[in-house]
Amino acid sequence: MTDLAIHVEAVKKRYGALEVLRGVSLAIPKGEFTAIIGKSGSGKSTLLGVIAGLERPDEGQVHIMGQDVAGVADRQAAALRRHSIGIVFQAFNLIPSLTALDNVLLPAFFEATPESERRVRATGLLERVGLGNRMDHRPSALSGGEQQRVAIARALMNNPAVLLADEPTGNLDQETGAAVLDLIIGLGRMEGTTLLMVTHDPDVAAKASRVIEMKDGRIANADT
């Protein structure tokens, strides 16, 4: 259990009459890059939400770095996300009123670390994603690729053990998407982060060390 970054056991999730996850079990070792593929409606994004603690499973258990995500109070789940999980979304989801630097600083808002140290960390991350000269720009002044880089820096701000990515290249052109993907994988490796990525793009999935295919709320097959 201690070698596992993510451990999902017999998770079921239903929206009304629709059963989206039908007893999914999954174990991802620390430091591994795993891709989840599947058609729309297969349940892959819902599974990611459940792993992130943003969706409550109806049944089953979810552990991140040995910590229970599914059975704890909202406040504890939030603390777990803040410290152990970084999330990159398809739609970037930056706060439009804040600059790139402030967006990256957001997850560290409640850390006891002095502000100066947090700023050094955020600035360093933005420089590593190639946005050292655009820190004071708001999202509206950045391209899609740049916004996603800010989102990656934000996801890595608290040095999470697990990075969850939900179609991170879905809103980008092929070239930019490839660059962003390389950035996620490269930074993830550099930081020793476990990467779980939902994608429908076989080329993206090909870069993962393991590919899990989902179908009708179940894991259809898991290749290594």
Place this chain on the structure above:
Amino acid sequence: MLGFWIMTERNPGNAPRRIPVLWAKAAREARNMEVLRYAVSELLFRRGRSLVTMISIALAVLAVVVMTALATSYARAILVPVQTVGADVIVQVQGDIPPKLEGLVFPHPNALVPAATVARIRHIPGVISLTRAVYLWDLEPDRYESVLGIDDNDVGLKRLGGLLTTGKAIHGDDRAVLADSDFATKNHIRVGDLLSVGGERFPVAGIVDAALTGKVVRADVYLPLVVAQRLAASAPEVRALYPFNADDCNLVLVKADREQLEGVVAKVKALLGKKGVVSSELSFRQALSGVMFLSRRMGLIIALVISVFATAFVLRATASAVTERRREIAVLQAIGWPWRHIRRQVLVENLVLAVLGAGVGIGVALAVAIALGHISITIDLPWDLSSTPHFIPSAAINRTQTITAAVRLSWSIAAAAALGGVLIGWLTAFAALALPRPAPWTSLRSE
């Protein structure tokens, strides 16, 4: 030493970290600054919503402060007529209509007040001083004049001396009169002329502008009390109704301890019985209760209505902002913000707008008060306090009095209104956040 260390938020998967208290305090302060910075960025980013909220709160504060200031000024102005007489209580007794309306007569709100009654009033606790007066109508076939004989003191002849426009003052032992400026102008009377009162002729020592102090207890001709008492005591139409002696009067002006005003009024009323007419700030307020209601209550009601609408606007703007920011709130949840911090962020944003709105509201209210300067109102005086023989068309005077009063803001009301404005901002944020929480993943997921 252990007390110097505190536990901070637990880092799941790791041991709890310990940091010095001072470091934690500094971090907390820095975080508060960041919360404020984020709030200001958000408010500037959503200028439209911020303006609606701020203006709504400013309007509510402005309405409460200005309406209250106007109402207070109005209420103060209404009390001016009684206060300008120089007394706190005006004592009269309702009488009868004389058999013949000729020569010197008592107006029927001014019946006999015997000297013994005056002495008893003087001994009522709370009475500071008394001024006796005799108010008469002098009805001749070709003319009419109202005559007031009054004690020689600060409320009586001395006060009239201060209102001289020409000539000189008269004293208690003089055999001369003062003429009111309006009466003198109308009848071409000048200082030194002889004026007939009750068939006797008196030299006019001076002209007074009594209108300067209002129209209550105002007459055409003023003379020493003893002269008026003597004239009344020998007037057939007065004697036909009352056993008037030379030391009696028919009008008493009482200065009272304001703390005991209510008690003094009650005791004088009890002394005079059913026919007593006791006018004071209290009776004036009662008589003008309709106007007072309009001025005080309506001001507050209008302010309250505006505040309710302002609250509705702020609530709508805040609820819209929270709905618009559903995705943003979901992002904050996704990156690990606890709900209480998200709630605090929205509260801080509304609080900033509420403080700004309250400040703007008070600032504009101050500007409005300065721009208005004063209010001017015209009120109808009760006939008892300014009686003229209405059966003589030329004698009936206009009993309306125009009073001006400065518009002054009450800082305690301003502070209360500002606090109310802040409360509106605070409560509407709470109400908006009480809406069902969005499921964060629904707003953020790719599919």
